[in-house]
Amino acid sequence: MPKWLKILLKVLGGLILLFVLVAVGITIYVANNKQQVLAQVIKKLNENLDGTLTVGDIKPSFFSNFPYVSLALKDVVIRDRQFPKHHHTLLASKDFNVSVNAAALFRGVISINNIGINNASIDLYTDSTGYSNTAVFKKNKKDSIKTEKNEGNSSTQLKRFSLANVNFTINNQKANKLFNFAVDQLNGKMNYPDTGWHAAVHLNVLAKSLAFNTKRGSFIKNKQIQTDLEAGFNEETGKISVKSNNFDIGGDVFGLNALFVTGKGDDTFAFHLTNDKLLWRRASALLAPNIQKVLNRFNLDNPIGVKALISGSFGGGDPYFYVSALVGNNRLTIPGAVIDDCNFNAVFTNENIKGKGFTDANSIIRLSNFKGSYNNLPFMIDAGNITNLEVPIATGNFKSSFPATNFNNILDSKVAKFTKGSVDMNLNYKADIINLTLNKPVVTGSINLANANISYFPRNLNLTNTSISLNFVGNDLLLKNIRLQSGQSIVRMEGQVKNFMNLYYSAPEKILIDWQVTSPQIYLAEFIGFLNSAKPSRKPAKASNNGDMVKRLATVLNSAKADMHMRINELHYRKFLATNVNADLLLSEDGIRIKQVSLKTSDGSLRLNGNLVQKEKVNDFIVATTISNVNVSKFFYAFDNFGLTDLTSENLKGYLSARTSTVGSITNTGDIVKHSIRGKVLLNLKDGALLNFKPIKSVGKFAFPFRDLNNITLSALNGDFDLMGDKITINPMEISSSVLNMDVAGVYGLSNGTDIALDVPLRNPKNDAQITDKEELKKKRFKGIVLHIRAHEEEGKLKIGWNKNHK
Template sequence: MPRWSKITLKVLAALVAVIFLIYVGLAIYVSANQKKLLARITEQLNQNISGTMTIGSMNPTFLKGFPGVSLSLKNVILKDSLWENHKHSLLEAKDFDVSVNVLGLLGGHVDIEKIGINNSTIYLFTDSNGYSNTAAFKKKAQQDQSAGKGSVPTQIRNIILNNVDFKVDNRKGHKLFHFVVDELSGKIDYPLLGGWDVDVKLKTLAKSLAFNTDKGSFVKDKLLDGRFKVNYNEETRIFDVAPNKLNIGDDLFIIGGRFDTSREGTDFTIDIEAPNILWRSAAGLLAQNITTKLNMFNLDRPIYVQCTLKGNMGAGGDPLINIKTLVKDNVLTTPGGVVKDCSFNGTFNNNYVNGKGLGDANSIIKLYHFKGSYEEIPFLMDTVFINNLEKPIATGVFKSQFDIAKLNKVLGQETLKFGKGTADVNLSYTADVVDFELTKPLISGSIGIKNADINYVPRKLNFSNTAIQLNFTNNDLFIKNIRLQSGKSVVFMDGVVRNFLNLYYTAPEKILLTWQIRSPQIHLAEFIGFLGSRGRSAKARARNVKRTTLSEDLNAVFEKSNVNMHLSVDKVYYNKFLATNAIADLQLSESGIAIKNVGFKHAGGTLKLNGKITQKGTLNRFNVNAILSNVDIKHFFYSFDNFGLTSLTSKNLKGYLFSKTNISGGITDQGKLVTSSMVGNLVFDLKKGALLNFDPIINVGKFAFPFRDLNHITFDNLNGKFDIRGQKITISPMQINSSLLNMDVAGVYSLSTGTNIAIDVPLRNPKKDADITDPAEKKARRMKGIVLHLLATDGEDGKVKIKLNL
């Protein structure tokens, strides 16, 4: 072995021997002076506390504290001066390790360099009056320090915690922080300027982090693992925690903060940043009542979140909370559906108005540039504000442009079904938020629809190339520039609904939509769906279910609302019927259709009409009051399919009709008149009338009046009154004066069976009296001569037969 190696080994051996001898000497010293050293350590630990610390026993553990001397203290208990009142010890440590400086120990005094707390409980308690057992850490009065025989404050260099139950229980501030520390190690430096710096390695289970115990704990039952660098300024009494990485559960956070102990209760500011965290993971770190609500939503991909908490450890109530988040190209799931391609910047603040306190009532959520796609409908909301989370109110601006057919997925297809066309939406809204859904919004703005095909399903009405402009102003709805086309019918409409938004949700039956309608031509057969009862939704909603869909809301509005229509139509077609210059006021309600102030030109004359159609089942009841003036009777009968008559048709009639009628009856969903249901009366006056080729007259007349013109019977003036009861028409006594003959007619005409009409026919030729100008003389001569008493009854072939009235 080289000589220098031998010398080195000898030196090392000598050093080891010296150290060994020193430690043997220290062991002998410690063993011999245990009581004295225990007293000094107790005095040293009590030096800066105003309470009492007691130590059960002490044993040296040299190797554990090498190169210092480590002493293991058992059953260390720290109490404040008022422990007897609250019974909460600040520290109860089964194992309390203390490392002391060797040179100091040899010099006869104890300098503690390291503390290890194991299998212990640390309980920082504050009662409801604000007193805290941490008062045990307050410095003694200056005179007490000067009496300490020249001792100097202890500068502990290292602190270690293992298996420590750490709890901060503030009954006055309603705060509870509870951690089970698996491992905490801190190396402390003391700069020349005062204070200290500590580098902490932490691994702990967070059992509770409740800033307000009434609302529950944050970060509950999560493992915290990371490092911190803490600076304490003795002059300002402020703790600064430098931002550093901390794992909370499986998620990475960057956390820093400041704690100002110079103020009563300790002011704090905590900055938390989560660069990449899932929504459900973030929600799981909050209090249970908040987590439950937030779990009604979800974002598929991670988001960025930054949070700042400011408050006071001693004060009650919530801390000031500011949260910022960034969401980009995500998938948002909500109770109302799924929003794809979702992006927004969001903030939360619980101090919306300064001076109104911190809490839900003064909180606000702000979302900026919120965009996405709902059921393939793209939308953009520049700003969305939700304030007062106790009674949330949402405000914002909603914009969207889309193919209108995409509304079918949103609204369903039970009320409205959309085909082609586009929609342009620009709405500002304010709405209550109930169970995380917007309810009863107040809307202003516009909705424009162009070139749309729309099917109104309950009434089976189809419209093509439709244009609609909806303008919302305050609570009113203005509907402008509507163009509807159904088959050959083209309708232009403008409408208004006063107080629409309030009534939409609270009393749809009180909604009154007033239309101004104009049209070059309407084919009524294309709107026959209005005659039927409105179809009900296929999905019946249980009475105890409060939440409704938008489709159900619309269905209720269409079903219960009232509509006033003021129509002006150039031409109206219905089967063979044609009217021109038509005007009408119609009122549509849940029960039926009211018809008022109807007037139009038809068959060379005019018609005025008022009435009502009551809708029930497949048969609709109608009641009509009508006045006809100077109407061509041939055209009139032709237009209405001869009113169900088979023996007398438009081919048999000529003249101009004046009539008043009040009649009620039934009409089917297909617009067919149910003749058996009609009840009412008809008064008529036929001027310049003629009966053409009427077979019942010809069949009788060719035997009775072979030399008279039976094919063309004229009437100067024919008037009468009919009483209609189902298929029975009662003919009040009526005189008929014609070119063929005169007759008196009275009885019952039946549309089925039961015809019984008495006819008195003088055989005298009316032409013989044509030159008589005296009305009295003409009336007296009318029934002279032979008079046939005939009876019109049912024949065996179902046709009316004429026979002598015996």
């Protein structure tokens, strides 16, 4: 072995032996002077305390933190002077390990370089008056200066620190804050540049409570936090900065930048958190219960990007929140609906107006570039806001364009179906939010439907090439440029609804649409579906979630009233043709009120008013009619002879005027219910004629076999009839004709029960044709032989005979 190596080994061996002897010496020294050393440690630790620190025992451990001597303190307790009042111990530790400088220890000076706290409880308590048990560290400055002069200017600089199995609590009763962590492991290394200190920390804790306001609950409650972070303190600014790139909260990793400002009276904090891939439900689980409850009614299937700023004061008050989120290619679930292909930017802050406080009332949610699809209905919201979360108000602008057939995905199959057309929407809205549902929105803007084919099932109505423009102005609805086509019928309409938006949600049955309707021609049979009673429920819809939108719309369509002012060039219904039609109608859920109708038909005119009451299969009507100078043959033909079989359009000539007041029933297909008509008919026939009228021909064969009864002219005829189902009561009526005169009275049965009395003079009225004096004509009318005939029904057959009951 070389000589130099032998010498080196001897030196190293000597040094090791020296260290061992030193360690043994220190251990012996501490063991033999335990009380003295313990007193020194307690004295050193009490230098900056304004309270009490007690230590149960002390044990040395030289090699655990070589070259420093480790002192294991047992049952360490630190309490402030006010402990008897509030009973919150600042520190209670079963194991409190302190590393001290060995050389300084021999000089009687404790220099602490490392502190480890294990199996402990730390409770930083502030009562409702603002007093804190951390006042234990606020010793009088004069005493501190005196101590420094007596013991030198050396200061204790902590190199390392650690906590294990420690319950750490910040309980601020005045500020309503409660932070509580179960520290599994916390290790830190510190160095001291000129500006202050710097620390590298590994952290593994369970966040039991992070309540910035205990009245609102805790954030990240019962979430495990693991991270490695860097912290630094600047003595000049009093700021502590913290940074971490792997701040793991319950399995979700965030980027963290935090800033704490101390030493200026009101200590403040600010946390910046970022996460590019955070699930919605995972995010809501980090928030306070009152916020979770709301957010959990929503969901986003895919992760989103989130940035959050939380700042405030440790001295009290709610913190400031500013949270931004980036949502892309996502699926959004909201109460009552699902929105696919969802993309938007969102911002939440609880300080909408600077200086108004960090409150729900001053909070806002801003949405921008919101795009999505609801049941294949694509839409976009350029900018939308929800303000005042105490009484939320939603505002924004809504745009959408899509094929009208996409409506079929949300329409009930019993309401309507689109087979063609396009829809364009551009709306601005403002609405209260109640239970997360828009309530009574104020909408401005337009909805345009173009070139649409629609089947509206409740009214059995089919429309083609239909265009509608809805314009919302304040609470009113204006309906413009409406074109409806059903078969050969073409209708153009303009309308308005006052106070539409309020009534739509609260009282749809009170909605009144004021229509102006024009048409070159209408074939009424193509709109016969309006005779059907509405199939959906008649009960008004209550305010509900978006999922009931279709039901609400169906209710509104069937409950609303329509005041229609119609101007129609030609109106067709089966054999009936009318021109220059002017009609004022009121359509409601229960039926149709005919306020006034006037028209030209059968070379004359007709006016009527009345009501149609809709029922399940048969509809009741009441109609008052004034007929003026119509061609009676054409008129009977147009109305299919009013259900008469013996008297038809082929039996009549002349010009008819009449007044009727009738009630009856009509089917949903537009047919008069047989024998349902009751009422009164007053008629006047001028220049009339009866052609081949069987009842008179039957009488003529018996009484006037040699007269021509095929063409009986009537200069004038006035009739008074009572309609009673299948019976027509003929009130006494004089008939003066070219063939015979007669007085008629009785009952004409449409199916049976005919019993008519006829008084027929035998003299030929041709002989009186030259008489112009009415009185003379009346006297001669019944001169000569008069036949009293009875036409009545027996056993289903009409029998003609003498009227034995004539007096």
